[in-house]
Amino acid sequence: xxxxxxxxxxxxxxxxxxxxxxxxxxxxxxxxxxxxxxxxxxxxxxxxxxxxxxxxxxxxxxxxxxxxxxxxxxxxxxxxxxxxxxxxxxxxxxxxxxxxxxxxxxxxxxxxxxxxxxxxxxxxxxxxxxxxxxxxxxxxxxxxxxxxxxxxxxxxxxx
Amino acid sequence: xxxxxxxxxxxxxxxxxxxxxxxxxxxxxxxxxxxxxxxxxxxxxxxxxxxxxxxxxxxxxxxxxxxxxxxxxxxxxxxxxxxxxxxxxxxxxxxxxxxxxxxxxxxxxxxxxxxxxxxxxxxxxxxxxxxxxxxxxxxxxxxxxxxxxxxxxxxxxxxxxxxxxxxxxxxxxxxxxxxxxxxxxxxxxxxxxxxxxxxxxxxxxxxxxxxxxxxxxxxxxxxxxxxxxxxxxxxxxxxxxxxxxxxxxxxxxxxxxxxxxxxxxxxxxxxxxxxxxxxxxxxxxxxxxxxxxxxxxxxxxxxxxxxxxxxxxxxxxxxxxxxxxxxxxxxxxxxxxxxxxxxxxxxxxxxxxxxxxxxxxxxxxxxxxxxxxxxxxxxxxxxxxxxxxxxx
Numbered sequence: 001x002x003x004x005x006x007x008x009x010x011x012x013x014x015x016x017x018x019x020x021x022x023x024x025x026x027x028x029x030x031x032x033x034x035x036x037x038x039x040x041x042x043x044x045x046x047x048x049x050x051x052x053x054x055x056x057x058x059x060x061x062x063x064x065x066x067x068x069x070x071x072x073x074x075x076x077x078x079x080x081x082x083x084x085x086x087x088x089x090x091x092x093x094x095x096x097x098x099x100x101x102x103x104x105x106x107x108x109x110x111x112x113x114x115x116x117x118x119x120x121x122x123x124x125x126x127x128x129x130x131x132x133x134x135x136x137x138x139x140x141x142x143x144x145x146x147x148x149x150x151x152x153x154x155x156x157x158x159x
Numbered sequence: 160x161x162x163x164x165x166x167x168x169x170x171x172x173x174x175x176x177x178x179x180x181x182x183x184x185x186x187x188x189x190x191x192x193x194x195x196x197x198x199x200x201x202x203x204x205x206x207x208x209x210x211x212x213x214x215x216x217x218x219x220x221x222x223x224x225x226x227x228x229x230x231x232x233x234x235x236x237x238x239x240x241x242x243x244x245x246x247x248x249x250x251x252x253x254x255x256x257x258x259x260x261x262x263x264x265x266x267x268x269x270x271x272x273x274x275x276x277x278x279x280x281x282x283x284x285x286x287x288x289x290x291x292x293x294x295x296x297x298x299x300x301x302x303x304x305x306x307x308x309x310x311x312x313x314x315x316x317x318x319x320x321x322x323x324x325x326x327x328x329x330x331x332x333x334x335x336x337x338x339x340x341x342x343x344x345x346x347x348x349x350x351x352x353x354x355x356x357x358x359x360x361x362x363x364x365x366x367x368x369x370x371x372x373x374x375x376x377x378x379x380x381x382x383x384x385x386x387x388x389x390x391x392x393x394x395x396x397x398x399x400x401x402x403x404x405x406x407x408x409x410x411x412x413x414x415x416x417x418x419x420x421x422x423x424x425x426x427x428x429x430x431x432x433x434x435x436x437x438x439x440x441x442x443x444x445x446x447x448x449x450x451x452x453x454x455x456x457x458x459x460x461x462x463x464x465x466x467x468x469x470x471x472x473x474x475x476x477x478x479x480x481x482x483x484x485x486x487x488x489x490x491x492x493x494x495x496x497x498x499x500x501x502x503x504x505x506x507x508x509x510x511x512x513x514x515x516x517x518x519x520x521x522x523x524x525x526x527x528x529x530x531x532x533x534x535x536x537x538x539x540x541x542x543x544x545x546x547x548x549x550x551x
Contacts, residue, residue: 027265027484056395058485058513060498072498074485074513078392078408085485106395109521117228132221132550141229 001050001082003029009050014041030072030085038071038088039098039124045075045084046103052079056104061114063144067092069120073100090120092143099125117142184209189532193222197301197536200546202520204535211531216524220517223550231510237263237477238337240510245331247512248548250293253286253322254490255548256335261416262486262497263337266479274467275339276418281352281460282322282334283417284453288359289318290491291446294543298443299370301540302379307370314362317355324348338473349461356454356461363451371447380443381434384526384538388437394522397515398493399449400542403429403442410489417488422459424452439541446491446543478505492516492543514548 001009007021010031017037023029033041045053053075062070073086090097099122101108111122112131119140122128130137138149148157174182192203201222207215227247231240244259245252257279264271296311319329326334326342334341370376386396388404401408409426411419427448429441481503487496493515500509519542527535 026482054392057487057494058496058498058511060509060511060513062500062509072483074496074498078406081413104395105393105525106518106521109517130221132224134221141226 001080003082003084006051006082006084007031009048010041010044013044017041028083028085030087032087032089035071035088035090035097038073038086039100039103041086042073042100042103045086050080052077053084054078056100056106056110059100059107059110059114061118061120061142063118063142064089065144069095069118069143071097071114071120095120096123097121098123099128101125116140119143186214191535193219198539199297199544202539202544202546202549204539206532206535208532213527213530213532213535216527216535218520218523220520220546220549223546225551227512227551228510231507234506236505237479237507240507241336242331242333244512245333246547247514247551248290248490248492248495248516248545249330250545251286251290251491252331253282253335254290254488255495256332257283257417258486258488258490258495259497260335260337261488262484262499263477263479265486266482266484266499266501267337267474267477269338269472269474271338271472272467272469273465275469275472277460277464278340278344278469279335280417280419280422281457281464282325282340284457284460285318285321285352287453287491288450289315291450292318294446294491295366295370295443298540298543299376301536302376304370304373304376307366310362310366310369314359317358321348321352321355324351336473337477339469339471343469349464352457353461356458360451360454363447366447371444377433377440379537380439380541383434383439383530383534384541385435386437386442386522386526390522390525391437394525395518396493396522397518398489398491399442399445400493400519400522402426402445403541404437405429405431405441410487410494414487416486419456421463422456424455427452439537442541442543476505478503487513490515492545492548493519495548512548512551514551516542516544516546517549520544520549 003023011018017034020032045051055076055078057074057076060072064070068089069092070089076083099111111125114120115128116130116133117140139146186207186209189206189208191206192198193201203219205217227243230243234240241256244255247255292311292315296308299307323329324345326332386404388406391401391404405428407426407428427445429436429445433440479501481501483500485498487494495515496513498511499507502508527538
């Protein structure tokens with residue numbers, strides 16, 4: 001399926017949840033959806049025989065500034081060969097996104113990394129712990145407003 | 160009639176006394192790593208074992224975390240990120256550089272000269288052989304075969320000599336630049352590379368005789384750590400990990416980048432010759448066969464490489480328009496993807512690396528359950544992890 005067909009099908013099924021479809025003027029066309037609907041949309045994307053997005057390439061956290069965080073999903077289908085970029089935005093003050101790790105198990109570690117680095121909570125995640133940083137690390141360092149603490153566990157951070 | 164014994168969850172192999180009472184063993188936690196020779200770096204595996212049998216594995220990563228993504232945002236230009244990419248997968252630096260550079264070139268929309276494309280393919284494939292030699296050699300070490308490791312490192316040295324001849328570095332090259340490469344090939348490179356191909360092909364047979372078809376090696380690896388194709392896809396495994404499970408999927412063929420569509424080569428997949436499709440031996444063998452295919456690509460590229468300037472397309476000023484791009488390519492370990500967001504300034508707004516080992520490692524608990532402790536060593540070795548790119 002082409003991107004236009006995928007986007008049209010999604011808009012048909014999830015009229016309120018699809019917030020933006022952008023194919024012009026960008027390198028990778030994307031669909032922006034409401035954060036709370038991510039799990040439902042992902043389930044359709046994986047299971048609908050025309051979509052069959054069985055492979056989650058990458059799941060990235062984003063800090064867009066202006067009190068907005070985001071999650072970007074790069075999906076592809078090994079059956080049909082098509083690709084899709086799915087984006088969602090959440091306000092920093094209430095950063096919650098439904099987990100897709102029950103749909104694509106690979107999302108488990110990606111979501112843990114995003115929680116670790118951006119502090120986005122993935123609802124219904126089976127094991128939402130920090131993964132790369134120590135368990136007692138203060139804050140979420142890939143946020144744009146993160147300041148390196150002067151001391152960490154009583155040790156001076158030298159830069 | 161329900162009693163306490165009936166309410167106990169079933170164990171894998173229930174032992175009963177002569178009176179029919181079910182015996183239970185106790186689970187215990189065993190830490191493997193972070194300093195352990197078979198964890199290939201600083202990986203810590205928390206094994207929950209019932210006697211010798213693995214009940215669960217909890218990997219702990221992050222000991223080598225160097226804030227790659229945060230560093231990238233602090234760079235003053237896009238070119239400065241490349242040395243950091245070198246250090247992600249430090250045994251396959253060329254492939255990491257290539258993946259990053261391809262993403263930036265797509266963002267900028269620049270075409271590189273033919274000669275550069277050929278040089279990049281030659282370097283990427285040489286690096287793939289060098290990386291697989293480490294993977295296979297250390298895998299032999301993991302399961303108790305010392306000699307093949309020395310043979311494989313001897314041949315890897317010859318590849319490093321070729322790299323050193325070209326750019327002066329033997330491990331971390333900073334060779335592939337945005338729009339070009341840092342040095343043209345020296346005149347003696349092509350004859351020496353051709354000689355290497357001629358020299359190396361018979362050695363693959365030697366490795367096979369030494370290790371691949373060794374009875375003990377097969378006993379240690381066949382039917383161990385079986386990864387079914389559907390589990391591999393659901394966990395987004397890639398590279399030899401996915402192909403070992405019998406899935407014919409290689410980004411060089413399925414989503415061609417650079418000039419890989421011009422060469423003739425085949426995608427080796429696991430067939431379960433000595434055990435079941437997707438076992439450790441299959442993953443090992445896919446790497447062994449891939450080296451032959453890489454040699455084929457290198458030989459074709461060496462024959463066809465055109466003359467030209469390798470620096471002509473290097474942009475003076477790198478300021479991509481605001482936007483984002485996800486570009487994936489095939490590293491020796493699988494799909495290395497870079498998601499790069501530009502805000503129109505001279506330095507990246509966000510760089511996310513989707514590293515293949517990180518994703519491949521996340522499936523290890525699935526395939527370890529129910530196997531023996533000694534098999535965990537064989538399974539982790541067959542995944543071929545590099546902690547530098549897992550922890551970034």
